[in-house]
Amino acid sequence: MWTRxxxxxxxxxxLAGINNQNFLMRDDQTGSYWQQITGEAVSGPLRxxxxxxxASDELSFGLWAAEEPGGxxxxxxxxxxxxxxxxxxEVRMKKARTVLSFADPARGLEPRTLLLGVQAFGASRAFPYxxxxxxxxxxxxxxxxxxxxxxxxxxxxxxxxxxxIPGISGHPAFYRxxxxxxxxxxxxxxxxxxxxxxxxxxxATGSEWNFQGCAVSGKETGLCLEPIExxxxxxxxxxxxxxxxxVYVR
Amino acid sequence: xxxxxxxxxxxxxxGVAGAERKEKKNPDHGxxxxxxxxxxxxxxxxxxxxxxxxxxxTALAYPIYVIRPFRHQGPRELAxxxxxxxxxxxxxxxxxxxxxxxxxxxxxxxxxxSRRRLAAxxxxxxxxxxxxxxxxxxxxMFHPDTHPLFVPIEQAKVDPDDMVMAVKLGGMAxxxxxxxxxxxxxxxDVVGQEPIVATY
Numbered sequence: 001m002w003t004r005x006x007x008x009x010x011x012x013x014x015l016a017g018i019n020n021q022n023f024l025m026r027d028d029q030t031g032s033y034w035q036q037i038t039g040e041a042v043s044g045p046l047r048x049x050x051x052x053x054x055a056s057d058e059l060s061f062g063l064w065a066a067e068e069p070g071g072x073x074x075x076x077x078x079x080x081x082x083x084x085x086x087x088x089x090e091v092r093m094k095k096a097r098t099v100l101s102f103a104d105p106a107r108g109l110e111p112r113t114l115l116l117g118v119q120a121f122g123a124s125r126a127f128p129y130x131x132x133x134x135x136x137x138x139x140x141x142x143x144x145x146x147x148x149x150x151x152x153x154x155x156x157x158x159x160x161x162x163x164x165i166p167g168i169s170g171h172p173a174f175y176r177x178x179x180x181x182x183x184x185x186x187x188x189x190x191x192x193x194x195x196x197x198x199x200x201x202x203x204a205t206g207s208e209w210n211f212q213g214c215a216v217s218g219k220e221t222g223l224c225l226e227p228i229e230x231x232x233x234x235x236x237x238x239x240x241x242x243x244x245x246x247v248y249v250r
Numbered sequence: 251x252x253x254x255x256x257x258x259x260x261x262x263x264x265g266v267a268g269a270e271r272k273e274k275k276n277p278d279h280g281x282x283x284x285x286x287x288x289x290x291x292x293x294x295x296x297x298x299x300x301x302x303x304x305x306x307x308t309a310l311a312y313p314i315y316v317i318r319p320f321r322h323q324g325p326r327e328l329a330x331x332x333x334x335x336x337x338x339x340x341x342x343x344x345x346x347x348x349x350x351x352x353x354x355x356x357x358x359x360x361x362x363x364s365r366r367r368l369a370a371x372x373x374x375x376x377x378x379x380x381x382x383x384x385x386x387x388x389x390x391m392f393h394p395d396t397h398p399l400f401v402p403i404e405q406a407k408v409d410p411d412d413m414v415m416a417v418k419l420g421g422m423a424x425x426x427x428x429x430x431x432x433x434x435x436x437x438x439d440v441v442g443q444e445p446i447v448a449t450y
Contacts, residue, residue, distance in 0.1 A: 002447050004445045016386050033335070054446050060412065067422035072401060083433060084432070134280060
């Protein structure tokens, strides 16, 4: 997700082409073409400029609705609603062919392996989505910087944070305290209390942290971890634009 | 019998009797019509339209050929295709003007209706390429949601376990269901007075 301002202009984008299955956007105002995944203008008067990334999440609707009860949702366009993707479309997409591969069977990476990609601290790292969902909490590094990936109480949504607590030296270890076997992710009432409740505890201070990355009990109450932007992408696409990426392997 | 000349006026032969046949079929031009028109130069087929049409068609078709789904795009050909898109409008305009001016000239010097029609069809084709070059078929193919509307959570027809892209700016939270985004791919939006584009 990007801001759509550049050079003092507010831009309106259209899907205008494909570059190895990552789409190109054209802006009405200058006719420049932009690469979706990088936010960079690759042709036209604004060539070389970059859009600014907007912090966003990919969450289950139930969890998001519990976090943002006053939020609003993009309405279906009636004319096209019957053609929208079906519920199992991510499963079906796994079988769709790609024009690039980068398959790496040794690390379990097929072209359509879903992953969470992080570009931060001068490095890029890919976290296979299924592995993160299974592990629930991943403590790792991007470049030299410690990060943590945590799965929400819905068992589907993932957020990434920098593993640093202000005033605490080093990078504290975190533990998951939520008992996922007792979760009721499809019960809106349960989710509503679960999104604000703690699901992690840090070893250094014993504080408890929720899915927003904020301490809700203990010494660090009120402090929040620094969120890190992650995008859900297919391996072939991520690898194409991040040739030096490293990959998290359990 | 009419003599035939190329575009520079050089004679290229005689004997194609189209003009004569035409005159025989149309005897209403007066008694001296055949003699008068037979004495006028007749030019060759409108070959001059072929290079114009080729340039116009290439400028139209090359980017479509390169930037089409399910095809590997090499960096050089992609850059070339995008460059063609950028310089295409004046090229197509010049081609269309040349074709129309050429047609105007040809219409005056060519007495044969059949060849005039051929030239008119060629010029029309070039003009059609010019018009089509203003249309991006991908923009039509993916059915953009040009006026996105938002509804409160309770009115949203989204299952709890469906994934959404979520953003919060200036205290305002918007969610974009993935199943919709997988179809429209781009939503131009304003959230908390911040113009943003959600892409998927």
